[in-house]
Amino acid sequence: MLDLAWQTVKARTSGFIGAFVAILCGTALVAACGILMESGFRGGVPTQRYAAADVVVTGDRTVRPPGGDVLAFEHAAEQPAVPAALVGKIAAVPGVRAAVPELTFPAVVVGPDGQALADRPSLGHNWESAVLAPFTVKEGTAPNGNDEVVLDAGLAARAGVAPGGQVRIMTRSAPVTYRVTGVVESKGERQAALFFSSATATALSGHPDQVNAIGVLADGDVAGRIEAALAGDRVTVSAGADRSAAEFDDVSQSKSILAIIAGSFGGYAVLVAIFVVASTLALTVEQRRREFALLRAVGATPRQIRKLIGVETTVVSLVAGVIGSLLGIAVSLGLRTAFANIGVVPADFALSISPLPLAAALLIGVGAARLAAWSASRRPSSINPVEALGEAAVQRKDVGRVRLVIGWVLLAIGAAATTVPLFLRGQLGAAMSVMATLVLIIGLTLVGPRVVGGAVRLLAPALSRLGVSGYMASANVVKNSRRLAAAVTPLMLAIGFAVVNYYSQTTFTAAVAQETNRSVTADHVITGVAGVPAEVVDAVRQMPGVTATSLVRTQVITASKTGDSVDVNRGAANGLDATAGGTVDLGVVSGNLKDLVPGTVALSKAHASWEDKEVGDTVEFWFADGRPAQLRVVATYEHDLAFGDHVLSAADARAHTTAGMDSAVLVKSGDVTALRELTSRYPGLTVTGGVAAQDRSDERTQFLLNLVAVGVILGYVAISVSNTLVMSTAARRREFALLRLVGTGRRQVVRMMRAEAVVTVGLAAVLGSLVGALPLTLLSIGFTGVPLPAGGIWVYLGVLAGAALLGVVSIAVATRLSLRAKPIDTIGLRE
Incomplete structure (x- = not known):
């Protein structure tokens, strides 16, 4: 049968080209999605600041609600801190030479013109952590005093300073003057580094009992022993290539986003590939009805016809699948470049390419082709030979009754699903419109001959x-x-x-x-390149006749149980002060925003109804850094598109972000000249009259x-x-x-x-x-x-x-x- 199938393929090359192209392109697309998904787990960029560290311990960013399955998890938007007490615990693990705490916080050098010297992220650290790169002193000495700082070579060159000089540095307050005691060799081009004494760095970080990460210098492989020692703590132990995800927040988020995108995109790709391959093979088989009729007339059994079509399809799909899988590498590189251009992944993010996604794509391509061949071969293999020869030149009168019933049912389901956005707003409602369209298209495909037949008669x-x-x-x-x-x-x-x-x-x-x-009623908005220091809003409130509130854009993670499954979602949220009433209009339905203090939350009306919560109830979710929250509901509101489903107090929202600053300050009334004079003390801040409730980026x-x-x-x-x-x-x-x-x-x-x-x-x-x-x-x-x-x-x-x-x-x-x-x-x- 294989020899006969191969001879048929060679003799009918033009007839099989269509199926070959469909399978090749489909396999390439699926292989590309597989490579992207694998890269979400194994890809990344080379580590820089932790190059000398054998292991890096960070807070666990994975939120897994209780009762959920292995796929019920979400990635926290912010990097959680690590208790400083774990440093000693890690140092006691056998094989560990040193456990080095690292503090990280925003720190920008201000130039002589009052503008920030930042062409890339600029971060401050404690001097002890310099050994993790390792950063070595090129000139001068380490910082010891509270007013001393060490700059990396690139930053020192841009600032035009040397050891003994002075620079102004802005962290989470107005710029402060520091004396440069040393310059260290630059490590990498992704970020600039400034080093302070341990006491100064602890004060600037704002979390005296916590650190951002712990770098481990060890003899041999100690990652497993460290994981066992910290089994009861919510931390992530990273070694090898995974250290870059611990170092770079954008890499960590990109890996999570890439895996989700590839999974969702791959699902669509598989469905479309199956649809296209099935349609192409059905057309190929339909065009050979006379050939199959002749084979039936000379004694071929239905099983032999089906086997012949199956073997032919396997031959074509194997060749197309192998080439398509290899072509998927080029497609994945093209997609990575496109994703980097729109900001989904860093420009230097490297894909992880292994045989696994290529083999999986090949199996999916061959499997889809065999399934399509089985479906297409049923009728030509079972028809009476005389009937087949008699109808070979004309089409069948109508489609099957079962197919029509399924098609009309899908059309009804799709039409019903299109009404979801009338009752459910947000991204989920928009996504349901797309899903309803796909259902309508599939249904219309099944009843297509009937619909097209009626149209052409007109x-x-x-x-x-x-x-x-x-x-x-x-x-x-x-x-x-x-x-x-x-x-x-x-x-x-x-x-x-x-x-x-x-x-x-x-x-x-x-x-x-x-x-x-409609919702933001503020007259002026203060924004900054890297955020707005929290002290700015207090200074604005000191102006006569001015109402101001901090606005902290953040995210929260929620979990809901549907039957036996747990759905986990990450959504936009905002932090506001209790004085926000004069600057925003949330469309409050119940409660009062004046009660929005730390430990409380306001919910959108739709979300409160979904969770069956009212004012005074306690709601549970997770903050942006993955920390659990149990807050009391003080208000419900309608304007969820502008402010998300959760509005927190600004203090709570700010405390669970890495930067620890406001996203903006909303100001009602006030003299714009006075506001600009105030913001001029903080390089990078601007005053505009625009609306800024949510970051649309x-x-x-x-x-x-x-x-x-x-x-x-x-x-x-x-x-x-x-x-x-x-x-x-x-x-x-x-x-x-x-x-x-x-x-x-x-x-x-x-x-x-x-x-x-x-x-x-x-x-x-x-x-x-x-x-x-x-x-x-x-x-x-x-x-x-x-x-x-x-x-x-x-x-x-x-x-x-x-x-x-x-x-x-x-x-x-x-x-x-x-x-x-x-x-x-x-x-x-x-x-």
Whole structure:
């Protein structure tokens, strides 16, 4: 059977090219997602500040709610601190030569012009931790006094100072003058380092009983022993390449985000790949009905037909899968570059490439192809040989009843799911619109022949009036509506998927901006490059007639139980002072924001209802650094798009961030000149009249990320569309030859196919637009109150133009290639 299958593949190379391309591209996409996911666990950047440390101990950033399974976890947004008492505990572990505590805090050198000398993150540390890099003194001596500092060589050069000179340094307060006692060799280009005496660093860090990390110098492998000694403490023990995640906060977050993105993106990729491969193989098998009918007529059993198709598919999918898996390496590198350009991963983040994701992608590709081959082979393998020969040249009258029932049910489910944004706001509501669209597309695919058949019967009379070519095109689309549906479906998928993904994000962003503009009533906003020192808001409040509040943008982690499973989510939150009433309008429903003091929280009305909480109840969640919280609810509010589901006291929010500063200060009334005079004492602070409730950078990054993901999937879909249209058109060579032999001119055939292409593209545009119109309309009504989604119409027109160009060009090229041979030669070719 293998020899027969191989001979068939070689003899029908053109017929298997479509399946080969679909499997190759699908495998490459899945392999790329696998590489990205593995890199989320094993990738990173070379460590710099901990280069000499054998082990690094940091706070555990993984939140795992009790009762959850192995996948029920979330990554904390901020790095939690480590109790300083653990230094002695680690030092007592056998094999440990030294346990070195490290303190890290914002520290920026201010130049002579009063501006911060920071072209990269600038951090202060205690001098003891310099041995972890190791940083060695190039000039001068170590810092001892409270007013002494050591700079790295790069920072000293930019500041133009040498040992004995003075610099002004801003940490979490106004700049203070320090004497430079030494300069150390720079270690890496990702960050600048300043070193203070132990007492000064402890005071500047603001946490006398905690440290940011503990570096371990050891003889031999002690990571396992340290983990055992700290088993009862919430810490993470990192060794080898994992030390970079402990050192660089962006690397730690990127690895977590990359794993989540790759998992979600990979799920979509697998679904689309299975869909495309199944459609392509079904078309390939359908075009060989006469061949299978002949085999059945000469005695082949249904089992042998199915086995032949399965072996042929395995041969093609193995070759395509191997090449596609290797091609996935290039795709993953391209995606990494795209993710770095939009800020999802650092520019120097290195992927981890191993045989595991490549082998998994190969297995998925072959498995999807075999499953598709089994589905496509059922009918040609079981049909009566006489019936098969009799219907080989015409399509089946209708699709199966079971298929129609499933399709109509999915359409009903998808239509119902589109109403979710009317009741559920936020990212989840926007995501449900996309999921509902996918369900609608799948349902419409199943009932496609019935829908397309009804549509072409309406179009046929008008088409037949366009001369001979129009008449032939009309007859073709009416008699072969199933073939037309196979061409319309992938174009419809591309249009609907692209339109809904883009406009759901623009509509959500517009809704957030609309609510933010309505909710922030402050006249002025003070912001800074790295944050606003907490003392600034107190200074602003000293001005007569001024109301001011700290605004601390943060995140919280929540867990909810659904049946036996636990869902863990990380969402945006804000910290405000109890005096925020004059600067913001949260749309308070119950309670009072004046009661918002440390130990309390305000919840959005929707979240409070979901958690069944009222004013006075206690709510449990986790702060941004993963520390558990049990806070009393003092108010509920409606403006959750602008402020998230949780509003904390500014002090609580600030205490659980690494920077320990405000994100902004909202000011009501006040003299802008006096405000600017105040902020001039703090380099990097600015006063604006704009609105700043939420930092929109994360949403912009998410938007661009979705565009990249959707763009890659649409690229794959576009290849499949072209593939399908070329295959279905090329399979009609004998039909074109017969038309030409009975007197039809070459130009008439070309015009006939041009008319069919217009019908194909037109139906795809209408169906794709309809499948996206319902979820987008309801999403827009639920989020912005108007039926039209936000965003320029040019994107929609561009999608339609791209789909039209792809469809028309694919059919036109395949038609002209099919007409190159002489009709008398083509009519004698076997099918």
